[in-house]
Each structure stands twice: as C-alpha cells, then as structure tokens.
Amino acid sequence: MTRQEAHRLIRSLRRQFLLLTVTRCLLLTTVAVGFLGTLWNPSDAPGSILSANPLTNALWLAATFAAVVWVALTFYSVRQVRSTNQATAYIASGRLDLAEGQLMDALRQFSLYRNGKLLACHKLALIAHGQKQYQVAAELCDGILSFGAWGGLSKGISRLCRIMLVDCHLFLGDVTSAIRALRPVSSQDPDLSLAEQLLVLPIELRCQIGSDHYERAASSLSWKMSRAELLDSPKAALAHALLAVACQKTGQTENATFLQRRAELYHDLDELAEDYDVLRERAQGSSGKNSAPQATSADNK
Amino acid sequence: MQEIDAQFIERHFAATAPRPSRMTGFYALIGVVAAFVLVWAFRAQSWHLVRPLVLGLPWLVLLLLLAVSWWTTLQQRQRRRMITKAEEHVQLEAWEQAERTLEPALQSPIRSSNDRCQAFMVLAALAEHNRQYESAARIYQTLLLERIGEGYQLQRVQLGLSSAKLRNEELADAVNLLDRLEKISMPPALQAVCQLIRLSQQVFMGHYEDAVENMADRQSLFRRFLSTKAGYGYGLLAAAHHRLGRLDEAARLWLDATTLVHPERLVEEYDCLAVVSQNYPALEQRS
Structure with a gap:
C-alpha cells in the first residue's frame, strides 16, 4: 500500500x-x-x-x-x-x-x-x-x-x-510531530492499562531524549524501571539505555552505569542502534566521553 | 492471604463453570418472546385492550430482551477486565491486590474458556507465591484435564505444572513432563521457559555438568526471550558453576543475575541460590 x-x-x-x-x-x-x-x-x-x-x-x-x-x-x-x-x-x-x-x-x-x-x-x-x-x-x-x-x-x-x-x-x-501527537498520553496516566503503559514508555523516552528533555526522562526513575523490566528484551534494552542517557546527562552517574550495564544484558545495543536513531546519535555523541561499561557474560559468549 | 486448598480450588472451578442451561434458558426466552409477539399480533384485537398497549407491549418486551443480553455481555466484560487487572498485579508482584481483584471474578460463571484459563493461571501464580505448590499443580492439572483454554495457554499451563511439580519435589513426574515438553513444537519464548525449568531441575537434582553443558545456547535463549527473568537463569548457571568449582565463571554469572534481579528475590525464588549469594558479591541495585 x-x-x-x-x-x-x-x-x-x-x-x-x-x-x-x-x-x-x-x-x-x-x-x-x-x-x-x-x-x-x-x-x-x-x-x-x-x-x-x-x-x-x-x-x-x-x-x-x-x-x-x-x-x-x-x-x-x-x-x-x-x-x-x-x-x-x-x-x-x-x-x-x-x-x-x-x-x-x-x-x-x-x-x-x-x-x-x-x-x-x-x-x-x-x-x-x-x-x-x-x-x-x-x-x-x-x-x-x-x-x-x-x-x-x-x-x-x-x-x-x-x-x-x-x-x-x-x-x-x-520528533516535533511525535511530541505533539503524544501530548494527550502519558505512560504514568492511571487510566492506562499495564500493556498500554508498556507500549508508551519506550516511545515517551525516545521523544524526551530526542528533544533533549533529560530531566523529564530521568524523573520517576524507579517507576519507569519497574515497567521497563516487564518489556521484552529489545524494548527493555532500549528503555534502559535511554534512561541511562537521561541519568548521565542529569549527573546521576552511578544510576547511569547500572542502567547501561542492564541494557547491555538485555540485548545487543549496536543492533538496536541500527533501528533507533536516538540511540545511534547518543552513542556517537558520547563515544570517547564516557568510560566503557564493564563487559557482561552475554558479551563474552 | 486465604489458603488455596483443594476445596477452595474445587469450589471456584465449580462456580466459574459456564452453565449451558443458562444459554438454553436464554434461547428459550427468545422463543417465548417470539411466540408472545405472534400471538399478540393475531389475538390482541379480540381482547379489547387499549391501542397503545396493543402496539407498545411487543416492542417493550423486545427492548427488555435486548437489555438482558446487553447486561449479560457487560457483566462478562467486567469480569474479563477484573481478570486482566489481577494478571497485571501479578506481573507487578502486587500479590494482595491481585488476590483482591481476582476473588470477585471467580464467584460466577465465566463463559469464555480463555478468560477462565487466564483467571486460574493467576490463582496458580498466587498459590506459587504462597509456596502452595501442591495447590498450584492441582489448578494446572484441572485446567489440562478439563481442557480449559487455547493451545498457547495450555502449553503455558503444562510448563507451570512441571515447575510446580518440581518445587513440590514430585521429581519423576516433573522430569517426565519436561521430557515430553521438550519434544513438542513450541514458540521460542515458551522454549526458553522450558529450558529455565529444566535448568532448575538439573541444579536441584545435582546434575551440574548437564546444567552447564549447553550454556551458550541457553544463555542466548534466556537473553532473547526471558528479558528480566533471564536473571534467574544466570543465577542457576552460577550455582552450577559454583558447585563445579568454576568460581570465576560463577562470580561473573552471579553479577549478571543480580544486575537483572535483586539477590533477595533470586534466593526467594530458588533456595539453592542462597549458597551462591553468600559466596559472591552482588551488584548493588540502583534507583
């Protein structure tokens, strides 16, 4: 079509x-x-x-x-x-x-x-x-x-x-049209079912990181992590990687390292970066600036 | 939390069983209404009733019938919403809320076999959380025997049954069921669950060499399809490596496991992980 x-x-x-x-x-x-x-x-x-x-x-x-x-x-x-x-x-x-x-x-x-x-x-x-x-x-x-x-x-x-x-x-x-279209919906809206929250969360994070709203992305971190944990592996990796970016930008370095490590355990981030511009851009932007995260056993397979 | 014993399970299976007699009754009611409308159309004039009554009554009866069917559908929808909500609470590990939400949904007949299966799987999850593995196994067995649910759901039920039997130390039954399940074609996500149960069985029974034999394949399967629950798989692999004296590998796997799942949660789920927890540092959980 x-x-x-x-x-x-x-x-x-x-x-x-x-x-x-x-x-x-x-x-x-x-x-x-x-x-x-x-x-x-x-x-x-x-x-x-x-x-x-x-x-x-x-x-x-x-x-x-x-x-x-x-x-x-x-x-x-x-x-x-x-x-x-x-x-x-x-x-x-x-x-x-x-x-x-x-x-x-x-x-x-x-x-x-x-x-x-x-x-x-x-x-x-x-x-x-x-x-x-x-x-x-x-x-x-x-x-x-x-x-x-x-x-x-x-x-x-x-x-x-x-x-x-x-x-x-x-x-x-x-990104501008995406943010405009998303305005009536929020992942923390109590009217949303859990399945809907899980659909909205990674998209909302992509919008926030894509428009450099890092503070907003890093807010209610534990709630967002509790939902991100329920996503399937690639989406969980994406959500964690984006939360890591948000934490890094807002000075929560320890949280950022933890989230980045988790993201790498969920899925291959290079593979994800091929599909999601927001990850690719951040990876290119931060390459050389941040220390490399610890290797996981998943990487050593 | 209420004890989920055999009587409780039997009572709720009986209460939620769809009543064919109700549907028959409903169709009979439609028949009666149709007969009434016909008789009314041909005979009403001889009863010398007022004209608005003659014309209006059949319509009122029809509207009443529509209202009854609309109300029944609405009730079923509400019940489905309750079951879904209870399942969401289970996913979020809000056990008390799950129990409170599920309780009213199990009080009356559930017409859809899917919904009924979903409801009892939530009840089985509650039983497992209470460590009432015998009750969980009974629920799964009843679902299988009465064939409540569809293909994919029934495969999940079989996996639940094997896990419950394993935890209830009915090892021969659990191993036989796992052998059978490994031979049938299943979606990869369920294959990953099956492998996780097999791994827990091997670690529980002390077959550590078998547990680590296809480690790379298993790890890859867990990583792709189990998401956060892959942490339990890594924890069990760490336990197997620890028992085999491969301490570095065990330490690295335990670190991965605790990155995904809190160490306390890992030990709560699998008692055999307590030893690993005491011997290796866990990653400090954040946020």
Missing part, C-alpha cells in the same frame, strides 16, 4: 461514514415516526393492530420494515468483524499479504457500525507499521484519529493509534 492509497482509503471511509449516518438516521426516523404516528391515531377502535386509515397502516408497516432492515444490516455488519478477526489470525501467523487483502475487503463492505471499520483500518496500519512503511501507517493512524469520539472511535483504538502514530513519526525522524 502506498501513502496515496492510504489517503484515498481514509477519504473513502469518510464518505462511507456519511452514508451510514444518513442510513441510520433514516431508519431511526422511520421507526420513530411510524411508531408514534400509529400510537397517536385517535380514530381507531381499541384492540386492533391494523387501522381503517391507510396512512396509519403504511406508517406501521414502514416502522416494522425499518426495524427489520436494521436487524438485517446488523447481521451483515457482523461479517465485517469476522473478517477483521480472521485478518488478526493471519497477522499472528505472519501472513501479512492475506491479512491485508482480508482487511481491504472488510473496509469495502457496507457496515452499519463505524467501530468495525475503524478496527479494520487500525489493523491495516499495524501491518504497514510491521512492514516498516511508516508513512503509510502514520497516514492511516492520523486518519483514524481524525474521526474522534463522535466518529465512533473507541478510547482503546484511539490510544493504540496515537501510540503507533508517535512511533511512526519517530522512525521518520520527526
């Missing part, structure tokens, strides 16, 4: 959402008008469902028809959720091409509910991110976030998209 295709997809989603809003309004209005119109018809005898007045009958039938259409469209919309779930299974097994096809199909189908489409779009962004197509992923995440809560965007998807968007900006080297 290219950036233009992603842009077109978001535009098409906007049109679809407009169509579904109109459809929902029409159906709801028909049900309400039909039902109330039949109720307030004073001319009929008690106990009868059908009226002598053809207009009342038409209203009653229209309300029933609209309700049946709503139920049928709901069942049809469930198919889309099923497609998205199938795509998730494909992503888990690494068959990204199949997952992408499945999600594109799901996005083309009509649905009465926005959530299913936004979820499919989020999964598509996830695939693009996994394929290192950061511009595409950023375009999709930005598009999803633009729908907002009124557009049917749930809190969970909104947060995940925001985190992914920040990550994409950072990989694209745009």
Whole structure:
C-alpha cells in the first residue's frame, strides 16, 4: 500500500461514514415516526393492530420494515468483524499479504457500525507499521484519529493509534510531530492499562531524549524501571539505555552505569542502534566521553 | 492471604463453570418472546385492550430482551477486565491486590474458556507465591484435564505444572513432563521457559555438568526471550558453576543475575541460590 492509497482509503471511509449516518438516521426516523404516528391515531377502535386509515397502516408497516432492515444490516455488519478477526489470525501467523487483502475487503463492505471499520483500518496500519512503511501507517493512524469520539472511535483504538502514530513519526525522524501527537498520553496516566503503559514508555523516552528533555526522562526513575523490566528484551534494552542517557546527562552517574550495564544484558545495543536513531546519535555523541561499561557474560559468549 | 486448598480450588472451578442451561434458558426466552409477539399480533384485537398497549407491549418486551443480553455481555466484560487487572498485579508482584481483584471474578460463571484459563493461571501464580505448590499443580492439572483454554495457554499451563511439580519435589513426574515438553513444537519464548525449568531441575537434582553443558545456547535463549527473568537463569548457571568449582565463571554469572534481579528475590525464588549469594558479591541495585 502506498501513502496515496492510504489517503484515498481514509477519504473513502469518510464518505462511507456519511452514508451510514444518513442510513441510520433514516431508519431511526422511520421507526420513530411510524411508531408514534400509529400510537397517536385517535380514530381507531381499541384492540386492533391494523387501522381503517391507510396512512396509519403504511406508517406501521414502514416502522416494522425499518426495524427489520436494521436487524438485517446488523447481521451483515457482523461479517465485517469476522473478517477483521480472521485478518488478526493471519497477522499472528505472519501472513501479512492475506491479512491485508482480508482487511481491504472488510473496509469495502457496507457496515452499519463505524467501530468495525475503524478496527479494520487500525489493523491495516499495524501491518504497514510491521512492514516498516511508516508513512503509510502514520497516514492511516492520523486518519483514524481524525474521526474522534463522535466518529465512533473507541478510547482503546484511539490510544493504540496515537501510540503507533508517535512511533511512526519517530522512525521518520520527526520528533516535533511525535511530541505533539503524544501530548494527550502519558505512560504514568492511571487510566492506562499495564500493556498500554508498556507500549508508551519506550516511545515517551525516545521523544524526551530526542528533544533533549533529560530531566523529564530521568524523573520517576524507579517507576519507569519497574515497567521497563516487564518489556521484552529489545524494548527493555532500549528503555534502559535511554534512561541511562537521561541519568548521565542529569549527573546521576552511578544510576547511569547500572542502567547501561542492564541494557547491555538485555540485548545487543549496536543492533538496536541500527533501528533507533536516538540511540545511534547518543552513542556517537558520547563515544570517547564516557568510560566503557564493564563487559557482561552475554558479551563474552 | 486465604489458603488455596483443594476445596477452595474445587469450589471456584465449580462456580466459574459456564452453565449451558443458562444459554438454553436464554434461547428459550427468545422463543417465548417470539411466540408472545405472534400471538399478540393475531389475538390482541379480540381482547379489547387499549391501542397503545396493543402496539407498545411487543416492542417493550423486545427492548427488555435486548437489555438482558446487553447486561449479560457487560457483566462478562467486567469480569474479563477484573481478570486482566489481577494478571497485571501479578506481573507487578502486587500479590494482595491481585488476590483482591481476582476473588470477585471467580464467584460466577465465566463463559469464555480463555478468560477462565487466564483467571486460574493467576490463582496458580498466587498459590506459587504462597509456596502452595501442591495447590498450584492441582489448578494446572484441572485446567489440562478439563481442557480449559487455547493451545498457547495450555502449553503455558503444562510448563507451570512441571515447575510446580518440581518445587513440590514430585521429581519423576516433573522430569517426565519436561521430557515430553521438550519434544513438542513450541514458540521460542515458551522454549526458553522450558529450558529455565529444566535448568532448575538439573541444579536441584545435582546434575551440574548437564546444567552447564549447553550454556551458550541457553544463555542466548534466556537473553532473547526471558528479558528480566533471564536473571534467574544466570543465577542457576552460577550455582552450577559454583558447585563445579568454576568460581570465576560463577562470580561473573552471579553479577549478571543480580544486575537483572535483586539477590533477595533470586534466593526467594530458588533456595539453592542462597549458597551462591553468600559466596559472591552482588551488584548493588540502583534507583
């Protein structure tokens, strides 16, 4: 998928959402008008469902028809959720091409509910991110976030998209946009689940170190370490290495040495520096200035 | 903390078992409502009721049905949230909070097999923390026998069972289970856990040469997939080297282990590490 295709997809989603809003309004209005119109018809005898007045009958039938259409469209919309779930299974097994096809199909189908489409779009962004197509992923995440809560965007998807968007900006080297996108989220936000905190922490540290906010990065160190310990090895190494940089810059030399040593035990930092500019830049910046950390047994293998 | 004994476990497995009769009841209710709406549509006019009642009642009944199903789904979601929260507390080693959060979730049926398995794995972790390894093993066994959970979860359950049996000194069972687990295909993260349990078994049983035989491979596996828990692996390798008289290697591994995990925590988890702790300096934990 290219950036233009992603842009077109978001535009098409906007049109679809407009169509579904109109459809929902029409159906709801028909049900309400039909039902109330039949109720307030004073001319009929008690106990009868059908009226002598053809207009009342038409209203009653229209309300029933609209309700049946709503139920049928709901069942049809469930198919889309099923497609998205199938795509998730494909992503888990690494068959990204199949997952992408499945999600594109799901996005083309009509649905009465926005959530299913936004979820499919989020999964598509996830695939693009996994394929290192950061511009595409950023375009999709930005598009999803633009729908907002009124557009049917749930809190969970909104947060995940925001985190992914920040990550994409950072990989694209745009720290300013990343910081702007991250502003509503903080790793220490009590509303975040532990899984979300673990997603946000390394990204937040990359933003803070990338923008030279070392004091902020080194604050609440023990809390940050307790979370960094729960990350998988490469992310734990990244978080510890960034915390080490922050401590070094704020004069906490002993903490910096300890964190650096830990980072090296978690993962090969040279390998990480290939993926993360922020580590590479700091490593180049500090080479020669700091003493080399002690070798670990992991290095001696 | 409440004792997690056999009765407690049995009671909670029974309480959380999904009730097929409830679902049957729900479908029967839908049937009754549908029949009522039909009868109402054809017969209501002969009962001479007021028109708003004739037209409104079927809709009200349908709305009531929707409300019931919405409420049931909401309850299941709340239960899932509680289980996830309890699991988070276990990860953060906030044991009392984990117990408090889990307790209400185990009081009523859990429809999803995944959620039920997750809940009992949290309970098993609490039992292990209390050193009630027999109870933990009982929980894992019940999960396996009743096939509660999905493939990946059940593999984690089997690993938990082997570890619990080992700590409960049911060595033959533990070794047999580990032999079986090593032969089946597992994701690398679980293979690393399996190797950690195997290493602890070898150190516990005094097979120190076996423990250090594939040290480089094991260390690499631990480093890649166990993250901070790799510290336990390094600690156990240090113990094996110490027993074999390779003191320099033991000292270096103990330093690595204590860089990742606090020495007290290491000894708390594996009693055999107390000797190593007394003989080698640990890295002072920071922050």
